[in-house]
Amino acid sequence: MVRTRGAHRGGSSSSHAEAFEQKPRQRPTASIRRRGKGHHRESGPSSHGEAGSSTSHGEAGPSSSTPIDIHEEQENIIHHEEVVAGQDHDVLGGFPGGPEDTSLLTGFANHVACAIWDGQDRVDMKLVSHGKKLKRFGVCHAVVKPFVQNSGLMPLCDIIYEYPDKGLIQAFVERWHRETDNFHLPFGEMTVTLDDIFVLLHLPIVGGLLSNEALDFDVALECVIDLLGVELSKASSELNHFRGPHSASSINVSYLNMFADLQSCGRFAWGTIALTHLYEQLSDASLAHTKQLVGYLTLLQSWIYEHFPGLGRKQVLDNYDEQRPRATHYVTPRLNCTLVEVRAQLDALT
Template sequence: MDETSGRRTKCSICKQGGHYRNTCPQNTEIAQQGRRHLEEAGPVDESVLTEQHLHRSSFITTEGYRGVQFIEHGRKLNQWELDHPAVLDLLRQSGFYYISRLRRLQLDQALLGALIERWRRETQTFHFRHGEMTITLQDVAVISGLRVDGAPVTGTTVYPWPDICQALLGVVPDDIRAGQIRLDWIYQQFHHLHLDAPAGLVAATARAYILYQIGCSLFPNPTGYRVHLKWLPLIADFDACGALAWGAAALAYLYRALGSAALKGKVECCCFATLVQIWAWDHLHVGRPTSVGAVADMADCPMGCRYDI
C-alpha cells in the first residue's frame, strides 16, 4: 500500500513523494508485466492466426525493428481545386464527385503505425484487446462517397496506349513508360480549364482528374509520380464508369496493402491512408480534431469532410 502523511502520499516502494507504487520506476513487477506483454504479442491459439511467425508483432522487441511509413500523395491531389461546372457535372455522372470533395490529410504516422501492428491479413481485421474491428464497405461509402455496389473494376492491361491517350485525353504524353504516365504531366496539362472550353476538352479534363485521383490516392504507386494507364479505358464512358464499384475496389486494394505492410521487414504502406485515418477517428477517437460546426457545412460532401482540418 501507499503511505499517506498529512496531505502528501508517499510511494510504498521507494518512500518518495509525488507518485504511487504503480508508477514507481523501481517497481520491478510493473516492468516485468510490460516485458511479458511484449513477449506475448501474438495469439495464444494460432489455429486462426496462422501467420504469426511472419507478422511484425513477433519482431517488435528485436534489435533494428522499423515501423511502417504510410504513403499517400495527398499534397499533389489537394493542389488541384475543381471549380468548372461542366467538369463537376461529369464527375457526378462518373461517381467521383464526392471523393473530389474530400481533401487529403496530413497523415498521423504514429496512429497508423499502431494500427498496422494490429492488422492481420488472415481475418482482414485489426485485433485489439477488446476484440476485432475492420474497415467495411459501409465505411468506404460513408467516408468517401464512392460506390460500393455495381460491376467489378476489372479489365485488361494490353492496349495501344498512345492511341488510347489520343482518343480519351486528346493528347499523347511524351513519356509513357511500361504503360504509366507522370502525375505531374496530368496536372500541368489539365488543371487550368477556361469556362468556355469545348465539350471534348471538358470531357478529357474530367477523365484526367479521375486518373489523377486514382494515381494519387485510391490506388497509389509508391514512387509517387506515375499512374498506370490501365484505368483510362474504364473511365472512357462516364455512365459506365459510374456503374462500377470503385469503393469496393479501393477497399480490396487497401486490404492487400495493409496485409503486406503487416509482415516483418516491410517499411512502407502505399494506400488510401486518408480513409484509414478518418475511420480511426470515427471509431477509436484517438487524436481526432473537432467536427464542423453545423450540418449545413456538410452539404454535398461525404462524411469524411466533417472534421475541421
C-alpha cells in the first residue's frame, strides 16, 4: 500500500495530523539544518519497491487507495517551501568568514566588512573633525563662561583632540554593526555606554531630551540674527543655501533654537544626546558606500584609549588630575596608526 509522506503504518492520517500540530515547528535556520535537526525531505519507496508506489524521482506519491489528510499535505508543502527558501537565503545571505545565519545582521550585505571579505578595497574614509580649529579659540571669555557652565557643556571646552587617529577609528568602524549598536570583536561585543560618557567627558546623563524639530524659514532667520549676530542679508543667503541641494556646507539652524534660553540648557541630558548621535554616525559610517565620519570624534577616540590601552599612539599625561574627565588623560600625536596595523591588533585580542 502506498504511504503518504510522514504517515505512520497502521495509523490514520488524521491522528498523525493532530500529532503534527502538537509538535512545535523548528525554524529552518542554517544552524539547525547543519545539525540535521531541521525538517528534511523524506524519500518514498524506491522504484524497486512496491508496485505502483514510485514516482519519476523515487518519492512516494498519492494514491486513490489511501486517504490523504488535506491539512497535513498543506502543512508539508508550506514547510517544504520554507526550507527551500531558507536554503536559498543561506547560500545568498551566508558570508564566508562572516555571519552564516543572517537573521540578526540583516543588512550585512551593505556592511563594509562584507566588501572587505569580497576583496574590495575600503573607501578612504574622511574624518570630519574641527579639533585643531577649536583649539585656536582658546578659553571661554569671562562674560561667556557663566552661561557655558550653566549649560553643562563646560567640560567640552578642555577636551579637544587636535589630531584624530584615522587608522584607529576606521578599524573600529569596520567592526560596528547597526543592528546591535556594538563593536563585534574576537572576544565578544562591546559598546560605548552612558557610564563611559560621564567618566570620559563629565557630561550629564540625566535630564531632559532634545526635540529637534525643523524650523520655519522666518523662525530660523530670526534665530540666526538674534543668537549669532549675523546681518539680515547674510543670514538670508545662508539659509537659502542651506535649503538647497548643496546644504552640506551649512549649519543645521534647528539646534540654535535650543540655545535661545541659555539658563535652561543645563536641564538637558547632554551625555545621552551625545551617545545617541555617536551611534547614528557609527551606523552610517559602517556602510560600504559611506565616505566620511562626522561628529565628536574625541569621544570615540578617548573611549578606545581607555578600554584598549595597547592601541593607538597616544601620550599619557603624568600630571593628570583624577577629578578631571578621563579624556583629558591623553594627548594625540600628529602621527596616526595605519589601518592595517590596527586590524592586526584587533584580530589578536583575546
